Amino acid sequence: MKKESSYWVAIVHRISGIALALFLPLHFWALSTALEMDAFLAWTRQPAVLVAEWGIVVALAAHFAGGLRVLALEFLPWHERQKTLAAAAGAVTLAVGLALALAL
Numbered sequence: 001m002k003k004e005s006s007y008w009v010a011i012v013h014r015i016s017g018i019a020l021a022l023f024l025p026l027h028f029w030a031l032s033t034a035l036e037m038d039a040f041l042a043w044t045r046q047p048a049v050l051v052a053e054w055g056i057v058v059a060l061a062a063h064f065a066g067g068l069r070v071l072a073l074e075f076l077p078w079h080e081r082q083k084t085l086a087a088a089a090g091a092v093t094l095a096v097g098l099a100l101a102l103a104l
Contacts, residue, residue, distance in 0.1 A: 013066030
Protein backbone atom coordinates (compact mmCIF):
# COMPACT_ATOMS: atom_id res chain seq x y z
CA MET A 1 0.00 0.00 0.00
CA LYS A 2 1.50 3.31 -1.07
CA LYS A 3 1.38 6.07 1.51
CA GLU A 4 0.66 9.59 0.33
CA SER A 5 3.46 12.13 0.46
CA SER A 6 1.49 14.18 2.99
CA TYR A 7 1.69 11.25 5.40
CA TRP A 8 5.49 11.15 5.18
CA VAL A 9 5.77 14.93 5.53
CA ALA A 10 3.66 14.71 8.69
CA ILE A 11 5.92 11.94 10.05
CA VAL A 12 9.06 14.03 9.35
CA HIS A 13 7.38 17.01 11.05
CA ARG A 14 6.73 14.99 14.20
CA ILE A 15 10.18 13.39 14.28
CA SER A 16 11.90 16.74 13.79
CA GLY A 17 9.76 18.17 16.61
CA ILE A 18 10.92 15.39 18.92
CA ALA A 19 14.55 15.97 17.89
CA LEU A 20 14.20 19.67 18.67
CA ALA A 21 12.58 18.91 22.03
CA LEU A 22 15.53 16.68 22.91
CA PHE A 23 18.04 19.26 21.67
CA LEU A 24 16.76 22.29 23.56
CA PRO A 25 17.78 21.13 27.07
CA LEU A 26 21.29 20.41 25.74
CA HIS A 27 21.36 23.82 24.13
CA PHE A 28 20.38 25.52 27.39
CA TRP A 29 23.05 23.52 29.20
CA ALA A 30 25.61 24.70 26.66
CA LEU A 31 24.56 28.29 27.21
CA SER A 32 24.93 27.85 30.96
CA THR A 33 28.57 26.82 30.46
CA ALA A 34 29.42 30.18 28.87
CA LEU A 35 31.95 30.89 31.64
CA GLU A 36 33.98 27.93 30.41
CA MET A 37 33.62 28.94 26.77
CA ASP A 38 37.10 27.95 25.54
CA ALA A 39 36.68 24.35 26.68
CA PHE A 40 33.17 24.23 25.25
CA LEU A 41 34.25 25.64 21.88
CA ALA A 42 37.03 23.06 21.68
CA TRP A 43 34.44 20.35 22.31
CA THR A 44 32.19 21.68 19.52
CA ARG A 45 34.95 21.18 16.92
CA GLN A 46 34.67 17.41 17.16
CA PRO A 47 33.34 15.76 13.98
CA ALA A 48 30.42 14.09 15.81
CA VAL A 49 29.32 17.45 17.20
CA LEU A 50 29.53 19.08 13.77
CA VAL A 51 27.39 16.30 12.30
CA ALA A 52 24.90 16.66 15.17
CA GLU A 53 24.73 20.42 14.59
CA TRP A 54 24.05 19.81 10.91
CA GLY A 55 21.33 17.30 11.83
CA ILE A 56 19.58 19.64 14.23
CA VAL A 57 19.57 22.47 11.67
CA VAL A 58 18.06 20.09 9.09
CA ALA A 59 15.49 19.01 11.71
CA LEU A 60 14.68 22.66 12.40
CA ALA A 61 14.25 23.33 8.67
CA ALA A 62 12.04 20.24 8.29
CA HIS A 63 9.95 21.22 11.28
CA PHE A 64 9.61 24.81 10.05
CA ALA A 65 8.66 23.78 6.51
CA GLY A 66 6.24 21.15 7.82
CA GLY A 67 4.70 23.69 10.16
CA LEU A 68 4.14 26.10 7.28
CA ARG A 69 2.48 23.26 5.39
CA VAL A 70 0.18 22.54 8.35
CA LEU A 71 -0.74 26.23 8.57
CA ALA A 72 -1.51 26.25 4.86
CA LEU A 73 -3.70 23.16 5.23
CA GLU A 74 -5.64 24.71 8.09
CA PHE A 75 -6.08 28.25 6.80
CA LEU A 76 -6.12 27.97 3.00
CA PRO A 77 -8.89 26.33 0.99
CA TRP A 78 -8.35 22.68 0.12
CA HIS A 79 -7.09 21.99 -3.37
CA GLU A 80 -5.42 19.21 -5.26
CA ARG A 81 -1.97 20.82 -5.04
CA GLN A 82 -1.36 19.55 -1.50
CA LYS A 83 1.34 17.20 -2.81
CA THR A 84 3.12 20.24 -4.21
CA LEU A 85 3.12 21.79 -0.72
CA ALA A 86 4.59 18.57 0.67
CA ALA A 87 7.28 18.55 -2.02
CA ALA A 88 8.05 22.21 -1.32
CA ALA A 89 8.49 21.45 2.38
CA GLY A 90 10.95 18.70 1.48
CA ALA A 91 12.80 20.98 -0.93
CA VAL A 92 13.20 23.69 1.71
CA THR A 93 14.58 21.10 4.13
CA LEU A 94 17.09 19.78 1.59
CA ALA A 95 18.16 23.29 0.58
CA VAL A 96 18.88 24.28 4.18
CA GLY A 97 20.73 21.04 4.83
CA LEU A 98 22.87 21.43 1.73
CA ALA A 99 23.61 25.09 2.48
CA LEU A 100 24.79 24.19 5.98
CA ALA A 101 26.83 21.24 4.73
CA LEU A 102 28.63 23.54 2.28
CA ALA A 103 29.25 26.10 5.03
CA LEU A 104 30.93 23.54 7.32
